[in-house]
Amino acid sequence: METSDIIIGGDTAGIEWRVPVYRFKGSDKAAPSVYIQAALHANELPGTALLHFLLERLRKADAEGAIRGDITVIPQANPVGLAQFHFGEMEGRFDLGSRTNFNRDYPLIALAERETLLENFSHRSAADRLKRTLLHLALGHDLMLDLHCDDESLQYAYIDDAFWPEAADLAAALDMQAVFLSDGESTAFEEAVGHAFKHQGGDKLKSVPGRLSVTVELRGRRDVYPDMAKRDADGLWAFLAGRGVVTDPAHAAKAYTGSAIPLDNIEMVRAPEPGTVLFHRDIGESVKAGDLLATLITTPGAPNGAISVTAAHDGLIATRASARYARRGDDLMKIACHEATRKDRKPGTLED
Template sequence: MKTEIETIPGETPGIAYELIVHRLAGAEPRAPRVYIQSALHADERPGVAAMHYLIPMLEKAEAEGRLLGSVTLVPHANPIGAAQHLYGDHMGRFSTGTRTNFNRDFPVPDVTGIRRLDAASSAVFAERRLKSRLLELADGCPIVLDLHCDDEGVQYIYAPEQLWPQMADLAACLDCEAALLWDSGSDRAFEEAVFEEMKARAPAGDLTGHCVTTVELRGQNDVDATLGRKDAEGLYRFLQGRGVVAADAKPQPELRKDFVGQPIRHVEMVLAPVGGTILFHVAPGERVEAGQVVAEIIVSPGREAGTVAVPAPQAGFVLTRRIRRFIRMGDNLLKIIGDQPAVASRKGALED
């Protein structure tokens, strides 16, 4: 494995960031090339833990000649966000300089089909140059995985509807409980930008064998050695199934019997009707019925009628819930994958 340290100049004298890129050489030029990154939202760490255990596995495969496809790994994809702390709290989701989500506004092809990337010397904010560089690193790879996590949630993936169900092998290898399928976007997340370029590069539009997804590795606090190893082993098994690593005789996993895969328009964003302290009645992974109380919000502690009950808008599967237990009116409380479409159509991200 070769490690490169790239420098991203900051916007003022004396400021610079390091982007660490690991490259592993495959023995078979026709095998799929792979790009995996983690911590694009810099305060999301389960992907970094998975990388910690995956990298030695891939190094061993490379040394033994079992790595067939070339692999590029970026464990800390956002050194800018990694450096952002305010009064001891890590602010890794949004740029404090521009207030832009680090996983939004990636360059995509314009109406003429041309994608314009910012060069390393472009006179633009460092985060824009970083986004362009990450896309360059992923270019030409038919398999691109962006490792994220939610607040509190089950293991799930976002997948382009066009690539489903052929991407079900990834969901099975990672023991995912759900998949959200999108057919269009408007927020230009990394996954969306990569997919647009994939489609432009695919001969005659043939996307056979392609995989691009945001992998949500449970919740922000689900970071430990056991889960990190499990995720790494799942990713490794997926790469074996895709012919990137020489496979052993073990059969590939299958989707869980209780797996939930639905278009993104089935997602109910349950918002807080009032502000206060949250008492959850359900956890991610549970099924709920229409009208069932999923949470109470304490507005007047100890008083009669001091809580406001929040009902489930329809029957479905609890995908995620808020990690902090104090909430403002209008903030997102839970995500539920409804049995029926929640809205006629939904484009872009579920949250800011």
């Protein structure tokens, strides 16, 4: 194993950011190479815990000569967000300097244009240099896994149609309960990598065998426990073994039994009014159209001071907000439905 640091100079004097990078050299040039990062949203830590335990296993495998493909691992990809505490709470999703999401505004380039990411590098902001450095590193590999989490959530992933159903092996290895089939039309990290894989220098490819770019949602932000992280690390190891990145004679492939759902089928349940949230249903539950999902106490103590929020479609509750007060329009739930929930959804991500 080789260890190094990505060093990003700050935008003010005396500031410097360091990102530890772990690399394993594979023994077989024909084996797939893989890039794995976690905590791009710095306050999403299940992936950091997972990679802590996966690295233990990879070091052992390296000593035993069981690493076939090159592996690059970054357990904590965003030191800028990690240092952003506002009134005692970490603000790891948005850059306080630019007010942009750390997982947005990645350049959409063809794979052949990879080196252009580093042009005019010193003139860019620290956050932009971090983004471009990570993207440049990821595009040097065949497989890219970006480990995130949701608020309160099932285990699921965003996977571009171009990588499905080949990527069902990852969904099975990590015991995902759902896969959201994305359209590849945003500037998120995973979709920027996917864009490059699909635009390798010529026309857009509809499928890219042997390549993968995926956002893995490792349940909710509070789901950071040793047994859970070790189990997820075992699942990721099984994926690597199945793809031939590592050697494991005991590996046995599993079939994916969950759903693969287009983003057009995701019902975003939002608060119609501000108020205190009383949830009646939990993640993992199946609901029918008309079922009561939550009560919003809009005017505490007043007659008729509460309103009901109901499901518009049949489906599976995939995520739920952890906050118990909602502003008007705040997301309360994502429901994975059996049919399209709206026909006017714009391409791109479900949330900012």
